[in-house]
Amino acid sequence: MPNPLKIEDSIEIAKSVDKVYAIYMDTDNIPKVVDGVVRVERLSDTRSRWSWERGGLSWTEEMELVSTKPNERAEWKTGGELFTCKAVTEFHEVDGDRTRVVHRNEYVPRVGGDIASLAGSTPLGPIVDEAKHVLKATLRKAKQYIEANGG
Incomplete structure (x- = not known):
């Protein structure tokens, strides 16, 4: 079984849990609250295609909303060629x-071994640092947008 890379971070937002949850769950808001996402195309009630631009690169991936518990929790997953990602966002009043x-990402490589095998000869440190940076930037972006536009 491959070893996952797990990252977690959290932030406090000066809005009620129902307002924060509603903004997070509206597909139209994803580019406004997720760092690097420039466009989202809704494919169904549970699937969407996210277009990303980061570090001079651009790519798309399909996200699936796996489960929700209103005002408490949402879980998404995506699968790329190299790894899958499970993302969980929890909302605590x-x-x-x-x-x-609180947001957690868990990356699991599709190839044997662990996330380090995806890096080839590149040290794992920069990959982990970038994943943490993106999560922290996303939480800051979400806080700024929600506090300014959350009603």
Whole structure:
């Protein structure tokens, strides 16, 4: 069984949990809250195609909404040629006007071994650092957008 790369981060947003959840779950808002996503095409109630631009590269991937628990949790998955990713976002009410958003990504290589095997001769450190950077940038972008536009 391949070893996954797991990253997690969180941020507090000065809006109620129902407002934060509603913005996160609206497909039209994804480019506004996810760093690097420039366009989302809704394919069905549970599937969408995300177009990314990051570091001079562009690509698309299909995302599937696996499960939701309104105002508490949402889980997505995607599968690329090299790895699959499971993303879980949890929404925790701090008080009536503040929400803690916790986001976890788990990357599993499709090839044997672990994520390090995807890097070839490149040290794993920069890959992990970039994944953490993207998650942190996404949470900051989400906070900024939601606090300015969350009603």
